Amino acid sequence: MGEIVDIIIIGAGPAGLSAAVNAVTRGKSVRIFSNRENYLSKAERVDNHLGFYHASGKELMDKFKEHAEAMDIKIEEGKAVNILPLGESFMVNINGEILESKKVILAMGISKIKELPGEGRLLGSGVSYCATCDGMLYRGKNALVWDQSNDAWEEANFLQSIGVNVSFISQKPKNENLSNDIRFIKGTITEIIGENTVEAVNTGSETIKTDAVFMLRDAVAPAALIDGLELEGSFINTSKYMETNIPGLYAAGDITGKPLQLSKAISEGLIAAQHAAMQIDKKEN
Amino acid sequence: MAEKIITINSTEEFDSTIMKTRYVLAEFYADWCAPCRMVAPVIERIAEQYSSRITTVKVNIDEQQELAIRYGIQTIPTIIFFKEGRFASKEIGVKPLSSFVRMIDSNIA
Numbered sequence: 033m034g035e036i037v038d039i040i041i042i043g044a045g046p047a048g049l050s051a052a053v054n055a056v057t058r059g060k061s062v063r064i065f066s067n068r069e070n071y072l073s074k075a076e077r078v079d080n081h082l083g084f085y086h087a088s089g090k091e092l093m094d095k096f097k098e099h100a101e102a103m104d105i106k107i108e109e110g111k112a113v114n115i116l117p118l119g120e121s122f123m124v125n126i127n128g129e130i131l132e133s134k135k136v137i138l139a140m141g142i143s144k145i146k147e148l149p150g151e152g153r154l155l156g157s158g159v160s161y162c163a164t165c166d167g168m169l170y171r172g173k174n175a176l177v178w179d180q181s182n183d184a185w186e187e188a189n190f191l192q193s194i195g196v197n198v199s200f201i202s203q204k205p206k207n208e209n210l211s212n213d214i215r216f217i218k219g220t221i222t223e224i225i226g227e228n229t230v231e232a233v234n235t236g237s238e239t240i241k242t243d244a245v246f247m248l249r250d251a252v253a254p255a256a257l258i259d260g261l262e263l264e265g266s267f268i269n270t271s272k273y274m275e276t277n278i279p280g281l282y283a284a285g286d287i288t289g290k291p292l293q294l295s296k297a298i299s300e301g302l303i304a305a306q307h308a309a310m311q312i313d314k315k316e317n
Numbered sequence: 318m319a320e321k322i323i324t325i326n327s328t329e330e331f332d333s334t335i336m337k338t339r340y341v342l343a344e345f346y347a348d349w350c351a352p353c354r355m356v357a358p359v360i361e362r363i364a365e366q367y368s369s370r371i372t373t374v375k376v377n378i379d380e381q382q383e384l385a386i387r388y389g390i391q392t393i394p395t396i397i398f399f400k401e402g403r404f405a406s407k408e409i410g411v412k413p414l415s416s417f418v419r420m421i422d423s424n425i426a
Contacts, residue, residue: 114411116355125411128351156392156409165352166392169378229391244391259412 037063039308040124040133044107045070046294047285048139049096050301052105058309063133064100065110065126067183068250071141071286072294081294092294111181111251112140113162115258117278128164135280135308138254138268139301142286145253145266150224158230158244161252163187166244171195173243176233178221179203181250185210191246199242201235221245254287264289274304282308321364323374328383331376340371340425341399342417345390347379352411353394360396363417370425398424 039055041048044066055062072078075089084092100107110126115136124131151159160166163177164187172195177188179202189211192198199215206216223234224245232241254261254268262269262277267289274282284300286292325331325343335341344360346353364373378385378393388397388404397407398420405424408416 114352114355116359116411117413118358119414123355125351125355130351130354156395158391160392162352165350168347168349169391169393229389259416 036121037061037131037133038312039063039135039137039305040122040131041065041137041139042112042124043139043141043285043287044097044100045072045139045141045285045297046093046096047141047287047297047301047304048137049100049105049107050298051137051139051282051284051305052100052301053103054302054305055309056103056105058306058313060305060309060312062105063108063131064105065108065112067109067111067181078294112257113165113252115281117258117281122280125162125165128162134312135282137274137282137284137301137304137308138257138276138287139283139285139297139304140251140254140287142266142292145249145251147253148221148224148247150226151247154224154226154230155256157228158226158242159224160244160246161248161256163191163246163248166246167191167194167196170244173197174199174241175244175246176201176221176240176242177246177248179248181248184248187246187248188214196244199240201233201240254283272303273307274300275307280308280311321368321373322361323372325374325376325381325384328381331374331381331384334372334374335399336402338372339401340421342367342371342373342421343376343397343399344374345376345378345385345388345395345397346393347377350393355411356394356396359412359414359417362414363421366418367421371421396420400424 038060039062041051041064044064052062052064072089073093113125116123122133122136174197177200185207188198188200192211201217219235221233222236225232232239268283270283274284282304284304285297395409398405406420
């Protein structure tokens, strides 16, 4: 499993990068993961972040990344699949690789994930969020990969390569990297059907029989990521130190709720990282 | 700690274990499964904590496919609690210690 990192940060937007910078400033080892472009990069203009009047979101985001890079913080490509608290530490599954850390900061941004009918009920009974985790169980069977992220085609190719009979459903044009052995279906999924296990999906216009559905979104919903996490609506509840109801697990930025603003995200990243670092120091000294 | 968990080598061994022991906790796993590696230390802790009351076993689903099919294992890890030889309850996926404690406590007299 490798050595224990002080703090793992999920998400490399303003909150995640602010947390990383502040954790490193306090002498803590950090690994930071991201697998999507930040929403800030798409903002045409940000006028309410003090000191940067008229800046574009992309300019600001580039500056934040430069700042982190100057401090030797490397943003790694990866999606968190599960987090398991072990009392004194955490195990974090990043695309099938298990890492261990003393603290975890969630900064994945706003969760736009809407659960499909049948999804929660059939999770673990044919519905999966991780091809490399569950793929082997479906060798020789039919699986549908639902394209909701930029790297879904890679996971589809992986499933096909281990002997799963894969179909790929996407609203985007067919990705040229997708294996030719995979059936491509233009469309989306509106419902997952099955009594005790997945039997089919509904696309709105047709029903497709399948044994499994791999729902490869670019982030796993917080409630599915970690068992027992306290939410309010789709936002994560935290203390004033940005700690969640799970000791040692923090949340910062848009994921904790409104206002969904840059300055708040940066502040929360700082508070989370400083508190996490202080807790580590308290325990070790 | 690891010796508190029995690795099942055949369907017969599994059947005799759940029949002769009142409470059995069975972890269905595979070597290639990352979430199984996350849950393994939690199951070890459970095995230790309940060593006087329950028997904990590990079932490799690649080697024991008959058992995996019998219990309809669709995702791993799947942890099943057996009471007097019968299925009593199960937990699927990566869960904290407290979930397993709850499952066991609600099933043991």
